[in-house]
Amino acid sequence: MSKLPQVPYRALPIDPAESSSRADALFDELDARRSLRDFSDRPVPRELIERAILTASTAPSGAHMQPWTFVAVSSADMKRKIRVAAEAEEKESYGGRMSDEWIEALAPLDTTWEKPFLETVPWIVVLFAQRYGLEADGSKRKHYYVQESCGIAAGMFITALHHMGLATLTHTPSPMRFLTGLLGRPQNEAPYILFPIGYPAEDATVPDLERKPLEDVSVWFDP
Numbered sequence: 001m002s003k004l005p006q007v008p009y010r011a012l013p014i015d016p017a018e019s020s021s022r023a024d025a026l027f028d029e030l031d032a033r034r035s036l037r038d039f040s041d042r043p044v045p046r047e048l049i050e051r052a053i054l055t056a057s058t059a060p061s062g063a064h065m066q067p068w069t070f071v072a073v074s075s076a077d078m079k080r081k082i083r084v085a086a087e088a089e090e091k092e093s094y095g096g097r098m099s100d101e102w103i104e105a106l107a108p109l110d111t112t113w114e115k116p117f118l119e120t121v122p123w124i125v126v127l128f129a130q131r132y133g134l135e136a137d138g139s140k141r142k143h144y145y146v147q148e149s150c151g152i153a154a155g156m157f158i159t160a161l162h163h164m165g166l167a168t169l170t171h172t173p174s175p176m177r178f179l180t181g182l183l184g185r186p187q188n189e190a191p192y193i194l195f196p197i198g199y200p201a202e203d204a205t206v207p208d209l210e211r212k213p214l215e216d217v218s219v220w221f222d223p
Contacts, residue, residue, distance in 0.1 A: 029162070029163065030159065030162065031211070032162075033158070033162045034167075034206040034207070034209070035168070035169045035170060035206075036167040036168065036169055036200055036204060036206060037111075037117050037169060038117070038200065038201040038203070038204035038205065039117050039120045039121045039167065039196065039198040039199065039200065039201055039204070040120075040198055040199045040200060040201045040202065041120050041121075041122065041198070042122070042198065042199045043122050044122045044123055044166065044197065044198055044199065046072075046074070048164055048166065049072050049123055049125065049197065051160065051164070052125075052157055052160040052161050052164065052166075053070045053072070053125070053157070055156055055157070055159075055160035056068075056070070056153045056154070056156045056157035056160060057070075057153065058156065059149065059152040059153040059155075059156050060149070060152060061145070061149035061152075061153070062143065062144030062145030062146070062148070062149050063143075063144045065130075065133060065141075065143045065144060065149070066149075067129060067130040067131075067133070067143040067146045067149055067150065068127060068128065068129060068130060068149070068150050068153050068192075069127075069128040069130060069185070069189055070125055070126070070127055070128075070157075071125065071126045071127075071128060071183050071185065072123060072124075072125045073123065073124040073125070073126070073183070074122060074123055076119070078124075078182070078183075079118060079119050079121075079124055080119055081182055082118055082124060082179070082182060082194075083115055083116070083118035083119050085173075085178040085179075085182060086115055086118060086171070086173040086178075086194070087113055087114060087115055089173045089174065089175060089176075089178065090113035090114075090115065090173050091113040093113065093173075093174055094112065094113040095113075097174070108207070109207060115171070115173075117169070117196050118171075118196055120196075120198070121196040121197055121198040122197070122198050123196075123197040123198065124194060124195065124196055124197070125157075125194075125195045125197055126179055126183060126191055126192075126193070126194050126195070127150060127153070127154055127157070127191075127192045127193045127194075127195070128179075128180075128185055128189040128190060128191055128192060129146050129147065129150045129189065129190050129191075129192040130143055130146065130188055130189050131143065131146060131188050131189070131190055132188050133188070134186070134188055140188075150192050154170070154192065154193050157195070158170070158195075161195075161197060165199070166197055166198065166199060167197070167198065167199065167200050167204075168195045168196060168197045169195070169196050170193050170195065171193070171194040171195070171196060172193055172194065173194065176190075176191040176194070177191070179191040179194065
């Protein structure tokens with residue numbers, strides 16, 4: 001197999017002081033990010049969702065297979081169907097599927113099986129992981145590091161949304177198989193994360209969380 005054509009990597013030369021300034025600015029911006037459940041119904045232009053998906057799709061992936069599909073939903077009817085199905089699964093989970101330990105861990109966040117935000121938000125985007133590819137003739141094409149690739153793309157999607165001033169939540173109703181049928185996705189795709197997307201409600205509040213300090217999330221072998 002021939003190699004891909006090569007092009008120069010044109011990273012801009014940046015002074016270390018500017019690099020440090022950029023690092024601080026990005027940290028401050030992302031440290032303000034929170035998962036949100038109180039959304040406004042204010043419209044979000046489709047162009048912003050398109051840009052967020054394009055940004056997420058710059059993520060690295062195993063053998064450059066880009067094993068993801070972002071399904072964007074603004075239809076009120078479909079959002080209603082997703083809410084009904086998601087709440088049915090969540091009610092089962094909160095009613096017995098989840099362990100007492102899990103329920104206790106979630107208690108400070110005050111979450112329940114009810115998900116009204118799924119109809120409030122102007123957009124729902126579901127990220128599907130392509131377990132394998134499909135060639136034009138219907139044959140399968142192996143994908144590599146699918147979970148890792150989709151995880152990176154999801155993080156970049158969240159970052160892009162936050163940078164635009166939008167809010168989201170990583171919602172994973174368990175199980176999520178209902179999304180495959182509702183959204184008409186092929187069997188080689190599995191729902192990975194559901195993102196409700198919108199602007200924060202004017203009276204929105206979020207938990208006053210503390211993140212782990214650097215020394216608790218890193219190990220250094222640095223002479």
